Amino acid sequence: MTEKFILKTTELQKSFSGIIAAEDINISVKEGEIIGIIGANGAGKTVFVNMITGYLKPSSGKIEFMGRDITGIKPREATHIGVCRSFQVSQVFMTMTVKENLMIAMSLAKKSGLELLLPLDDEKLSKECDKILDLYKIKNQSNLIVSTLSQGMRKLLDISMAVVGNPNVLLLDEPTSGVSVEEKFGIMDIVISALKKSGTTVLFVEHDMEIVERYVDRVIAFYQGQVICDAPPSKALKDKKVIKYVLGS
Amino acid sequence: MYYGFGAYAVAMCQKYFGMTDIFLRFFIAVAAAGLLGFALGFILRRYREIFFAMLSLAFSMVLYGLLAKAEFLGSTDGMSISPSTILGYELGRFGLLYFICFFVICAIVFAQAYLRSSLGHLTTAISDNEIRVEYLGYSVEKAIHIKYVISACLAGGAGGLMAASLGQVDPDSMVLWSVSGELVFVTIMSGLGNILAPFMGAVLFEFIRTYAFELAPQAWQMIIGGTLLAIIFFSPGGLWSFFQKLNFLRKKNND
Incomplete structure (x- = not known):
């Protein structure tokens, strides 16, 4: 019997003016899995995430989500079908408050058409928003302007904005980059426990092997645009190629 | 247009x-x-x-x-x-x-x-x-x-x-493009802080234009241009930002 995958890529390739950034990427992801994507800078990790979420169109190959071909989909279409993402550099609305950021995200996820002409600040949405702020431990900062927050707080806000639409698959691009050593485990504890509760499938790009070892079910290692290892962390982090090309020792 | x-x-x-x-x-x-x-x-x-x-x-x-x-x-x-x-x-x-x-x-x-x-x-x-x-x-x-x-x-x-x-x-x-320019002038002068700001700016613009024309019929555009430069230099957020600053200072003093 063939296994059912929530996300599957077949011979995915991306090149920029003849330079290959990703090549022959064949990955299958099961529902509820938490996958760590590792690799040195320029290995093709972010290109892979960008192709899945529609930021980049693959040069060739196929991306399937729940059996549906989503190759070359637009970012907002990816969001609509349940493939959401956060970014390496937090993509939030810097001049607005934390709560306004999340309210906009929730409003766009839950309202459509003429409903969007209703006031943003409605009571029901506000209560739901408070719950998420609480879940991601940023409720105390809800009235602060985002530009005044630490990188860690911005990351939490960025991720919480990505999950308000209850995505099926969430891709996190370096969720702990730019975050202080003291903050990183706290942030990942909050994020992973929230996502496990909702059963979201997570793929996250990460350079920190402590994080990878602690939180993921499976590791996919990239080197020069290709997948060099796809195994559980206990195996992957001891793999010769991974040690040579990713860990560097 | x-x-x-x-x-x-x-x-x-x-x-x-x-x-x-x-x-x-x-x-x-x-x-x-x-x-x-x-x-x-x-x-x-x-x-x-x-x-x-x-x-x-x-x-x-x-x-x-x-x-x-x-x-x-x-x-x-x-x-x-x-x-x-x-x-x-x-x-x-x-x-x-x-x-x-x-x-x-x-x-x-x-x-x-x-x-x-x-x-x-x-x-x-x-x-x-x-x-x-x-x-x-x-x-x-x-x-x-x-x-x-x-x-x-x-x-x-x-x-x-x-x-x-x-x-x-x-x-x-x-x-004519100068009509669009007047509306842009009003927007820069008044700022974007509040829905009432452009109305305040429009009244002020007409006031400046009328008196500038009366005082210097040959050079009234210079007065308007000078006013715009002064606003850009001293209050880039427009006149409404004065009210916002005053409000901020008042709140700070109260705290």
Whole structure:
């Protein structure tokens, strides 16, 4: 019997003016899995995430989500079908408050058409928003302007904005980059426990092997645009190629 | 451009359909400008910043050229507009003023409601971060298009009311780039902090222009330009930012 995958890529390739950034990427992801994507800078990790979420169109190959071909989909279409993402550099609305950021995200996820002409600040949405702020431990900062927050707080806000639409698959691009050593485990504890509760499938790009070892079910290692290892962390982090090309020792 | 288009829509409806009712004039001006905004929005929504501004200016100059050449629209002399009516009765000077105030209040209420809505908040969101808006599942181009049409409707309505008030429309006073420049001047001077700011700015602009012209008929533009420079240097957020700063200081003192 063939296994059912929530996300599957077949011979995915991306090149920029003849330079290959990703090549022959064949990955299958099961529902509820938490996958760590590792690799040195320029290995093709972010290109892979960008192709899945529609930021980049693959040069060739196929991306399937729940059996549906989503190759070359637009970012907002990816969001609509349940493939959401956060970014390496937090993509939030810097001049607005934390709560306004999340309210906009929730409003766009839950309202459509003429409903969007209703006031943003409605009571029901506000209560739901408070719950998420609480879940991601940023409720105390809800009235602060985002530009005044630490990188860690911005990351939490960025991720919480990505999950308000209850995505099926969430891709996190370096969720702990730019975050202080003291903050990183706290942030990942909050994020992973929230996502496990909702059963979201997570793929996250990460350079920190402590994080990878602690939180993921499976590791996919990239080197020069290709997948060099796809195994559980206990195996992957001891793999010769991974040690040579990713860990560097 | 939409200001002038609304004004000319009022003039044409009077010329060809004898329409003088103030409500009809206002709604015709709004609808005509909205339709033009909807059509041009498909092109303009793809551009940002200086490209958006220059393309808008280019469309405006095309309209100016057409109006200046079209003899059936009065060419450079323009068209005269008869006094407005309501239910067949002619509105006097004050009657028209009351109606204009009514439409202005309606526009304020509508604009305020729009800015409070989810779609209205996208204005700031898009200016902060377009990528995030797309990844939240909403088309940035669509949001810009909607905003553009709303802006066109408001400008068209203003043009229609101005035409009814002046009793005359012509390309130089309605569509020329300097008319757009005046509106930009008002916006820079007043700032974007509050819906009432542009109204305050418009009154102040007329005040400065009138007195500048009276004091220095040969160099009144220099006074206007100097005022604009002073505002940009000393209060880049516009005059409304003074109120915001005062409010901030008052709150700080209270704390």
